[in-house]
Amino acid sequence: MDVRDTLSASLKKIETREGKRLNMFVCGPTVQDKPHMGHARTYVFYDVLARYLRYKKIRLFYLMNITDIEDHIITKMQETGRSWEDIIDSNSSEFFRVMGILKNNSVNYYAFATDYISEIIAQVSKLIKKGYAYEIADGVYYRARKFKDYGKLSKQNLDQLMIGARVEVNEEKEDPLDFALWKKKKEGEPSWPSPWGEGRPGWHIEDTAITESFFGPNYDIHGGAKDLIFPHHESEIAQMEAISRKKPLVKYWIHTGHLNVDDIKMSKSLKNFVTVEEALKNYWPEAIRIMMLSMRYNAAVNFDEKAVVDAQGTAERISILQHRVNSSKLTKNERAEEVVKRILAPLENDVNTPETIKEFLGFVKDSLAKSKMTEEEKGEIKYVLNEVEKVMGIVHNAPLPERSMDIVLNLRNELRKKGDYGSADKIRDSLKDEGIKIEDTAEGSYLWW
RNA sequence: GGGUAGGUGGCAGAGCGGCUAUGCACGGGACUGCAGAUCCCGACUAUUGGGGUUCGAAUCCCCACCUACCCUCCA
Secondary structure, rough: OEEOOOOOEEEEEEEOOOOOOOEEEEEEEEEOOOOOOOHHHHEEOOOOOOOHHHHOOEEEEEEEEEEEEEEHHHHHHHHHHHOOOHHHHHHHHHHHHHHHHHHOOOOOOEEEHHHHHHHHHHHHHHHHHHEEEEEOOOEEOOOOOOOOOOOOOOOOOHOOOOOOOOOEEEEOOOOOOOEEEEOOOOOOOOOEEEOOOOOOEOOOHHHHHHHHHHOOOEEEEEOOOOOOOOHHHHHHHHHHHHOOOOOOEEEEEEEEEEEOOEEEEOOOOOOOOOOOHHHHHHHOHHHHHHHHHOOOOOOOOOOOHHHHHHHHHHHHHHHHHHHHHHHOOOOHHHHHHHHHHHHHHHEEEEOOOHHHHHHHHHHHHHHHHOOOOOHHHHHHHHHHHHHHHHOOOOOOOOOOOOOOOOOOOOOOOOHHHOOOHHHHHHHHHHHHHHHEEEEEEEEEEEEEE
């Protein structure tokens, strides 16, 4: 399959060697707050990428870091008076919880930055030894200009950057471009011992320390949102390639577009965010996934009420079909396999999820239009839904005691036959309160939820 | 100022040289005890502007304009 690689700014074919594992690292969140929909957007995408690679029988190791020490976490401590442990525990638990509900369950391992302090220290030491880093009063810094490729990922001309435009320049640094590898402790900050005194790691070094621990100096896919290209990912390249001298750090750099609100990026600092928790109160996780996956991953997505409501409707339509065929036996045959193949084929082309969704919805529409279906046809549809679900995670399927529900349904239909609509409606209304909807059709009555 | 992505119907958003998606919204109908959902039909028939390449361009090239993102922490 092809994927758009940021470094080469072109489509690259993902090469896999027989029996060799594919390693993917995606930048996880800083757990200073509850995850918002912007995070959901990014991680839903990488989840689908991971699911699809595995669907193709590629052995994939999907690693994600959790940034549990960083300036904003410290700010949060100061603002709220809460302890560091309390903040990261509650927010990371919430992150894992909502990722689970969103069906983002393809990550093999979550690595907390502070579990890799010794690896971080080792990398910083190597950089100092190689002349790429130096110590000053408040920390250890990387000599960005010494790494001649600095800027290659973001295509930046270092002399034309707006240095210090909005941030105070530390005059003690050799060059304003130099970035922190280790920050020395200030009063009240969490810290770890190091050769440079008590302190904490810089942001960029956390990731290279983690990826080197798991993957060594080189690996396959590195993902994250676009805002991380510079300076974060740029600096990762500078650190790891300077240490290992083994280029390239990463074969495929994939960057996702943002989730916007009124065309402006949803972000913690702008306070224009909607938490995933809030969104899940009103919408199915499948609806959120459909919304996110309805556009190309590299484009910006506008988050507005209408878009999610639309997606919710779509998710419900899929669910209706799902419940119509659910009691049938799964039928895997050539025709069904062809359909699945057609639906998933666009993913080969730079993970074109919108095309896949379009194909899938076409299939759903055609299937719903069939007035009389044989058991075999139902079984085929069930197979298609199953396979698509494996990759996309957009088929809503909350478990319910199906059989006991059938009893309720049959009783209600007897009441309807007798003309006791009052009682029949009462049943329908009560079930609706439970989130279960009844659909009466010429073919019979169905429940869905 | 530099860099990176884009600019498609009422809205959202695919397509990336010829076949003009899809969803929502809109109009009409079918089904139904009602409701919801579903289905059928219809209308709208678009590609920022200006040049160019081509038999043919939303799709390729050039220029202009506009937008977002990055150069501060950020998914």
